[in-house]
Amino acid sequence: MLSVSKPVVGMTLRPGDLYPWRPLSAPAGRRRRTFATTPPARLKSSELKVSSNSDASRVLAEATQLLDDGHWRLCDQGEGLEREFRFKTFKATWDFMNDVAAECKAQRHHPEWTNVFTRTHIKWTTHSPKGLSAKDTHMAQFCDDVATRRGELLSASQDGDAAPETPKV
Numbered sequence: 001m002l003s004v005s006k007p008v009v010g011m012t013l014r015p016g017d018l019y020p021w022r023p024l025s026a027p028a029g030r031r032r033r034t035f036a037t038t039p040p041a042r043l044k045s046s047e048l049k050v051s052s053n054s055d056a057s058r059v060l061a062e063a064t065q066l067l068d069d070g071h072w073r074l075c076d077q078g079e080g081l082e083r084e085f086r087f088k089t090f091k092a093t094w095d096f097m098n099d100v101a102a103e104c105k106a107q108r109h110h111p112e113w114t115n116v117f118t119r120t121h122i123k124w125t126t127h128s129p130k131g132l133s134a135k136d137t138h139m140a141q142f143c144d145d146v147a148t149r150r151g152e153l154l155s156a157s158q159d160g161d162a163a164p165e166t167p168k169v
C-alpha cells in the first residue's frame, strides 16, 4: 500500500524542475486509473504562472495532484485551472453551485463560471496578483469534493465503472 504524503515542507523547486509524483488522494471508487498503467502528470514549474502571493511549490504540488486526478486542465497559459461538471438534474446542479458559492464567500475568492442546464464550466484563476494561487487549487479541490458528494455524472472516459447517463429535469 502506497502512503499519501504531503509535499515536503521547505522543499524548493527551481524553474524547470519536475514536481516529484506522489500517489493520488481521491476517495476510493472515484479513481479510474491504476498506478501500474497510467503515468503521472509531469507538470513543470515553468508551465504554471503562480500568483506572487502564493507559495509556488505548494501551488505546483496541488495543481499536479488536480491534473493527475484527471478532470482539471491548465488554461490561460498556466494562470488557470478549468473543468466541467455534470449532474443529473438542474436542481442538483444548482445545489452544487450554491455549495461552491458559500465557500467562495468564506474564501473571498470567485470563479469564472457558466451554467447551461446540468453542465457547469468552472475556471479558477486569481485576478490580483494575477496567476494561479493556493485559493484556486483549494477551490478546485473543494468543487471536486462537493461534486462527488452531490453525485456528479462522470462519462465513461472519466469513470471506468459508470454507464453514460442522460440528464433529467
Ligand SMILES: C[C@H](O)[C@H](O)[C@H]1CNC2=NC(N)=NC(=O)C2=N1
Residues within 6 Å of the ligand: 108, 109, 110, 111, 125, 126, 127, 128, 129
Ligand atoms: C477584496 C477581495 O477579497 C478581492 O477583490 C478578491 C475577490 N475575489 C477574487 N477572486 C478571484 N478569482 N481573484 C481575485 O483576485 C479575487 N479578489
